[in-house]
Amino acid sequence: MSQPVCPLSAIPKGEAYRWEVEPPIAIFHTEDGEVFAIDDTCTHQDASLADGWLEGCEVECPLHASRFDLRTGKVDAPPAKKPVRTHQVTVTDGIVHVAVSDAAPNLPPGV
């Protein structure tokens, strides 16, 4: 079920919003105007991907620089090995809605 999160205008292009659910979800607004939602926590160690470096449709973890594809959740290179969980996003009347995935999250050890 889709839940309203925030107005799209609250997330400038090239920025991310950390939605404080459990586990937290990062919502990205790309330079091209697309919106994606993935689990916020890197699958390798505890770091917030909303704090990472957004480039195109990829975000680079701010701690160890593994890059995740926002569309698929796939990771390009170690140290992360597991993909990050993705969530479906819709924007209706300027409001970002996220349908939280039923899949199990790939959280790092100790989180």
Added chain:
Amino acid sequence: MIRSIAVVGASLAGLSAARALRNQAYDGTIIAIGAEPHVPYDRPPLSKAFLAGTCTEDDLALGDPDESLEVDWRLGTAAVRLNPGSRSVTLADGSEVHADAVILATGARARQLPGTEGLNGVHTLRTLDDAVALRADLAAAERLVVVGAGFIGAEVASSARSLGLDVTVIEALPTPLAGPLGAELGAVCAGLHADHGVHLRTGVGVAAVTGGSRVEAVELTDGTRLPADVVVVGIGASANVEWLIGSGLDLANGVVTDAAGATRVPSVVAIGDCAAAYSPYAGGVVRSEHWTHALEQPAAAVATLLGERREHTAAPYFWSDQYGVRIQFAGHRTGTDSVRIVEGDPDQRSFLAVYERAGRPVAVLGMNQPKLFTRWRRQLSAPDPAPASAA
């Protein structure tokens, strides 16, 4: 034509070299030699989550079961000699590995405190076995003394504090971390100890570590006696390069290489903690002990080995997690650089500091500022090379 490669060292640098070889379309034999019996594992958590008990040995695995590197692992036997003429490596069990090329990745080992050999309860922390032994010892201890307030010492102090121990950290320098961070910000990082109830004593040395079969106390040069159930010594690391003496390599606190990983011996490159590589950031040869260096630099050295010379140009980077605070540093600072707080407040344990030289950012330090840190880190670049003459 290189058809067989020996990778000597089976930790992050060695594994990254094997991955780089396959990524760069090398399809010959790879033989990886490791002194430790374990498959490659991640060391940074050893002083943090592993010691604090929030991650397990399985969590430390660096390898991915889904990747097929086709590496012939020879684990649990150290290399003892490199014969550069035949490019063969002799192992401690007397066997020999012959290869067309050799990648040196033997890392470093923790320095010991002289006079503490054989005294139970005195630890260093470098390997998984070290961490398992220390974790077991801390479980039954009340008082920990840490010798050395560098990053390993600080992380051990933090983890032990989270386990409820009474912790004292001893540092010979007046200000911890003054070397990498400068005195002003080294003092800020060292302030985390007091914030969390850990005693820090600076500018004082260790006179003796006393006990019978087991450690009982650390005696300081100012006459103080600190009772201790466990002592952790974190006073730096030495490159594992003694086995290369006589091999023809240039050894100076590490295997000397150029910025592309090449040694003075053809078809032999050196990577990771054991290599002393030319760094454009430092303007000289430095031995980097940083995790990210061991992760990324092997790709350049492997390209060099395979005939496509490539220099490793990323700015040095390291991080530390202590007391729930994330410290990140990138670049290279010298004593004459100016430092400026551009965001936050050191007293709030959340800030970003930029080190500048001639008005240009050369290094950046963040405490609990990962987002801003990443932006500044990407602006760092090596000092300009000498201008090329116009064509």
